[in-house]
Each structure stands twice: as C-alpha cells, then as structure tokens.
Amino acid sequence: MITATHFYNYTRCPRKVYLDFFGDAEKKLPHSEFMLSRFRIGREHEKDVAKNIKYVAPEKTAKDEEKFRQTVKFMEQGASIIFQGVLIDKDFIGRPDILIKVPGQSRLGDYHYEAIDIKVAVHAKKQYIMQIMFYSSMLQKIQEKMPEFTYLILNNKSKKLHTYDYMNQYAEALVEIKNIASGCEAEVHICSECGECPWRDVCLEKAEKEKDISLIYNLGRKSKELLIENNIDNFEKAADMDVDLLKNIKGLGEASLRRWKTQSRALIDKKTIKIGNPNLPKAKTEIYFDIEGEPDIDIEYLFGLWTEGEYIYFLAKSPEEEKKAWKGFIDFFKDKEDFKIYHYAPYEKNALKKLRKKYGCDEETYRKITNNMIDLFSVVKKTAVLPLYSYSIKDIAKHLGFEWSEKDASGGQSTIWFTRWLAEKDPALIDTILQYNKDDVLATEKVKEWLQDLE
Structure with missing residues (x-):
C-alpha cells in the first residue's frame, strides 16, 4: 500500500x-x-x-x-x-x-x-x-x-x-x-538526511562498496547526476577527473569540481590534505561558544562558554527564562576586552541575531560580541580537506580523537532531554544537558587547536 x-x-x-x-x-x-x-x-x-x-x-x-x-x-x-x-x-x-x-x-x-x-x-x-x-x-x-x-x-x-x-x-x-x-530501485545518496534514517547502515555499506560519489562531502544530488552523465560514477574516477573539461558544464563550477577532486583523493588515501592556512588571530582571551536550542518551541535554552579552563553557562529552564539567560550572556561580555569567540557553523551567530531582535541589546556590546566571533567551520573548509563524509563538529572532533561523555549525544538528543525536563523536572536531565554542551565547547577547542597546529 x-x-x-x-x-x-x-x-x-x-x-x-x-x-x-x-x-x-x-x-x-x-x-x-x-x-x-x-x-x-x-x-x-x-x-x-x-x-x-x-x-x-x-x-x-x-x-x-x-x-x-x-x-x-x-x-x-x-x-x-x-x-x-x-x-x-x-x-x-x-x-x-x-x-x-x-x-x-x-x-x-x-x-x-x-x-x-x-x-x-x-x-x-x-x-x-x-x-x-x-x-x-x-x-x-x-x-x-x-x-x-x-x-x-x-x-x-x-x-x-x-x-x-x-x-x-x-x-x-x-x-x-x-x-x-513496482521494483524500480532508487539510487543510494549519502547526505545529512541519513543521520536519523533507520536504513543508514544499509545505504552506507552499499555506498562504500561502490565508492559512490555521494560520499564526497558537499556533493548534492543534482551535481551527482551531472557527474554520472559524464562518466564520473565513483570517487576513484572523481579523484582523476579533468576539471578543465567539466567546468564549462552548467551546474558544475570549477571551484566545486576542484574541491570534490581533492576530497576524493583524501578519501582514497585516508589522509588529510592541507589546502591553506587557518590564519587564526591572536587574542588575550579565547572563548569557545555553543548554543542549545529547541526550534519547535522557539527557545534557545543554553548558552555555553569554555574559557581559561572554566565552563560558564547561562541556562533557561523554561521558555519564560530565555530572556534572563540572554541578558546574562550579554552582560558577561560587557567588560571583556581583547577576546575571540570560537564557534562551529552559523547557528550561534544566527541565534544571536534572532535574540537581539526578540529581546534587544545595546549596539556596542552586540557588535563587540559578533565582530569577535570566528566560525571554525569556515576556517576548516579553507584550510584542509579531511578523509570524512561529513564535516560536522561531531565527525571532525571524533576524527581528531575527541569523545563525548554520552555515546549517542547530539543536538537533537539535547532537545529531547530539555523537553523531558520541562515535563518531568528531573535535575539529572539538566546535568546531562550541561555536560553535553560542555563537551561541545571542548570539542570546539579541540578543532581550534588542530587548526593552529596546521599554521
């Protein structure tokens, strides 16, 4: 049916x-x-x-x-x-x-x-x-x-x-x-949707066996179809593809082709390939930052910071406390000077923009925070090509040897703990949420230190 x-x-x-x-x-x-x-x-x-x-x-x-x-x-x-x-x-x-x-x-x-x-x-x-x-x-x-x-x-x-x-x-x-x-088999395509799919192991096994080009990070379905049309149907072929020949095909840009070619080589050799310098700025104080949020009830419930060996957090235990947590986070930076805030991916900066619109914040402090934020995801992409299928903080930090306290921890899992907290009020759930967030900021520090070693 x-x-x-x-x-x-x-x-x-x-x-x-x-x-x-x-x-x-x-x-x-x-x-x-x-x-x-x-x-x-x-x-x-x-x-x-x-x-x-x-x-x-x-x-x-x-x-x-x-x-x-x-x-x-x-x-x-x-x-x-x-x-x-x-x-x-x-x-x-x-x-x-x-x-x-x-x-x-x-x-x-x-x-x-x-x-x-x-x-x-x-x-x-x-x-x-x-x-x-x-x-x-x-x-x-x-x-x-x-x-x-x-x-x-x-x-x-x-x-x-x-x-x-x-x-x-x-x-x-x-x-x-x-x-x-009726039996027409749909092709394998490994992407971000696979994370929660119950068939993910079946598809990954098939993709790895066939060296499927969807294993190349950031190669979408349409690009995959175009490459297959041009006889590039596995990442071994992609590692040797003629970029100059393919770059004029509509939908296949030269920069993307070169990145996919290098990514394929990293997968084959199982080695990281350096392609640039991270050029990380110097600062007296380094701060590692991660937000936990639940979009379904429109709340950012935890602002976590790791700085100078200390974990600092601002927690909203209910949607009504979000404003208080936001104010605590903003006030933390009012007297800070000569610092850099490291985070991973755009979520944090987007969340701050949304919260400023929602609750307000003085212009000087807001600009001081956002102007000193450095997205390590962007830095990673311009610095190195890793032998990974995904460039999430979880995959990269684990590749570098970092382990989370909770085996199956994820941002999604954190929202489940928070939803349960709202219903059950079990303090152990708050402890688990805080530990997960602390692990996230420590993982961010791990990635930053690895990048620094590539200078």
Missing part, C-alpha cells in the same frame, strides 16, 4: 521509499530516542488541537477497512469535522488528521471535504505539502471533486494552500513512487 509517509520520505530520500518496500527488515535499525520523541510530540500536538474542536471519528480499535467505511459514512451524512479518518483507494491508504466540510457541489451533495494535517513545525515544508496533496487526491476519488484548498496547522499558525499550485509536483512524485513500488 502507498501511504502519505511514502510521499514524505520520497521528498527527503527516494532510496528510503525503496527500502521500505523491498529492504531486509532485519537490517533496519530501530528509531532513535530522538525520533521516537518527535513522533510522540507530534501525536500529543494532534490531541491538543483536537481537544478544542467538536468532531466525529472512526472507532479507534477498528481495522483500516472498517475505519474507511465509517469515514465515508460520516462524509455522506455531512459531518462538519472528521478527526483521523481513513481514506482507501485501491493500493492507496491515507490517514488525514482532519477532514472539514465546506460548500461546493460534489458526489456527496452541495458540499465536499478538504483535508487538514497537523504538524509540529514552523514552516510548511515540501514533504508536508506532498502528504496533504496525497489526501486531497484521495478525496477527489471518493467525493468526485478535487478540493480547491488544503491546510496545515503548524505550531502557532495555520497555512492555507491552493491545491492546484502543487498538482504538477504531486503528479511527478506519484509517478516516481509508483515506479519504486
């Missing part, structure tokens, strides 16, 4: 759809605590939305076929709102969160239904839109009218979408998913 989940997964990774249909289930990893928590939060959000509306719903214990019959009966009776109904059409099955009755002639009478999906999210992402289009398409079959509109209920707003704006995208996805379901 084809479901809305297949459309969600196809938008992110067609290979996952193929493996869900044909993969060896014994090789599929269990979902991480992070993903299980996301699922649970999603279900709770649906219940929170539903408790404020009056609706009818199929019996929870009924099988899908019976739920479908009950859903159609509700539709034929003209129920105003149907919660968690089931739609079935041949090999398709959909479970929209809400079906809402609206005016407009259909097989049912002078009314028809539009679909609403509830998401724990800030933006109407493509994968959500494809899911809701799937439900709308199924409604068309049942009521003999395509809904003109469909809706997403997000964290703090609802998004109204015109179905006809997305018909072409949906039709293309449907054709591809049908092809995959």
Whole structure:
C-alpha cells in the first residue's frame, strides 16, 4: 500500500521509499530516542488541537477497512469535522488528521471535504505539502471533486494552500513512487538526511562498496547526476577527473569540481590534505561558544562558554527564562576586552541575531560580541580537506580523537532531554544537558587547536 509517509520520505530520500518496500527488515535499525520523541510530540500536538474542536471519528480499535467505511459514512451524512479518518483507494491508504466540510457541489451533495494535517513545525515544508496533496487526491476519488484548498496547522499558525499550485509536483512524485513500488530501485545518496534514517547502515555499506560519489562531502544530488552523465560514477574516477573539461558544464563550477577532486583523493588515501592556512588571530582571551536550542518551541535554552579552563553557562529552564539567560550572556561580555569567540557553523551567530531582535541589546556590546566571533567551520573548509563524509563538529572532533561523555549525544538528543525536563523536572536531565554542551565547547577547542597546529 502507498501511504502519505511514502510521499514524505520520497521528498527527503527516494532510496528510503525503496527500502521500505523491498529492504531486509532485519537490517533496519530501530528509531532513535530522538525520533521516537518527535513522533510522540507530534501525536500529543494532534490531541491538543483536537481537544478544542467538536468532531466525529472512526472507532479507534477498528481495522483500516472498517475505519474507511465509517469515514465515508460520516462524509455522506455531512459531518462538519472528521478527526483521523481513513481514506482507501485501491493500493492507496491515507490517514488525514482532519477532514472539514465546506460548500461546493460534489458526489456527496452541495458540499465536499478538504483535508487538514497537523504538524509540529514552523514552516510548511515540501514533504508536508506532498502528504496533504496525497489526501486531497484521495478525496477527489471518493467525493468526485478535487478540493480547491488544503491546510496545515503548524505550531502557532495555520497555512492555507491552493491545491492546484502543487498538482504538477504531486503528479511527478506519484509517478516516481509508483515506479519504486513496482521494483524500480532508487539510487543510494549519502547526505545529512541519513543521520536519523533507520536504513543508514544499509545505504552506507552499499555506498562504500561502490565508492559512490555521494560520499564526497558537499556533493548534492543534482551535481551527482551531472557527474554520472559524464562518466564520473565513483570517487576513484572523481579523484582523476579533468576539471578543465567539466567546468564549462552548467551546474558544475570549477571551484566545486576542484574541491570534490581533492576530497576524493583524501578519501582514497585516508589522509588529510592541507589546502591553506587557518590564519587564526591572536587574542588575550579565547572563548569557545555553543548554543542549545529547541526550534519547535522557539527557545534557545543554553548558552555555553569554555574559557581559561572554566565552563560558564547561562541556562533557561523554561521558555519564560530565555530572556534572563540572554541578558546574562550579554552582560558577561560587557567588560571583556581583547577576546575571540570560537564557534562551529552559523547557528550561534544566527541565534544571536534572532535574540537581539526578540529581546534587544545595546549596539556596542552586540557588535563587540559578533565582530569577535570566528566560525571554525569556515576556517576548516579553507584550510584542509579531511578523509570524512561529513564535516560536522561531531565527525571532525571524533576524527581528531575527541569523545563525548554520552555515546549517542547530539543536538537533537539535547532537545529531547530539555523537553523531558520541562515535563518531568528531573535535575539529572539538566546535568546531562550541561555536560553535553560542555563537551561541545571542548570539542570546539579541540578543532581550534588542530587548526593552529596546521599554521
């Protein structure tokens, strides 16, 4: 059966759809605590939305076929709102969160239904839109009218979408998913989406065996397709590719080609290749900085600093305390002079910009902080090419010998600990969050020291 989940997964990774249909289930990893928590939060959000509306719903214990019959009966009776109904059409099955009755002639009478999906999210992402289009398409079959509109209920707003704006995208996805379901194998592509995928080990094993060019860091799907069209279908070939010959192909820039070529050589030789100097500035005080945030509830809950052998932090134990933590962080720098703040990737600088807009900050202190921030991710990329598939702080620091206290620690896991803290108020969770953040800033120091050794 084809479901809305297949459309969600196809938008992110067609290979996952193929493996869900044909993969060896014994090789599929269990979902991480992070993903299980996301699922649970999603279900709770649906219940929170539903408790404020009056609706009818199929019996929870009924099988899908019976739920479908009950859903159609509700539709034929003209129920105003149907919660968690089931739609079935041949090999398709959909479970929209809400079906809402609206005016407009259909097989049912002078009314028809539009679909609403509830998401724990800030933006109407493509994968959500494809899911809701799937439900709308199924409604068309049942009521003999395509809904003109469909809706997403997000964290703090609802998004109204015109179905006809997305018909072409949906039709293309449907054709591809049908092809995959009939046995057409989707290619492996290793990327950032793989981290939480239960099929990641299966794909990585295949990619490494084939020396797949998606293992080349920062090589996207479209670039991969262009290289394959030009007979560069593994990273051994990429290591020897003729950049001057390929650079004139639209979509393949010279700088990217040279970087991919060098990256391929690093993977083959399993060695770091130096390509420049880090040129790190001198300062009396070095500060290593990392923020922990939970975007789903729009909070930056921890500002962690490591400086002169001391871990300093400003913690918001609830969304209401975020402003206090922000003020503490800003005040820490008011009397600081001759310092540099090292962080990894753009998140910290973007978060400070957002928080300044949200809570305010005097111009002088804000500029003193941001003008002295150095993104080590940018420095790494201009200094060295590493024999790694990813340049995340976790991968690079571990490559350099650093270990986190928690084996499966990650930014996502930190948000789970924080969400649990909000519900359980267990002090041990705060201790775990702080230790993880401390490890992050120590890892940042490790990367900076390694870069300094390359001077």
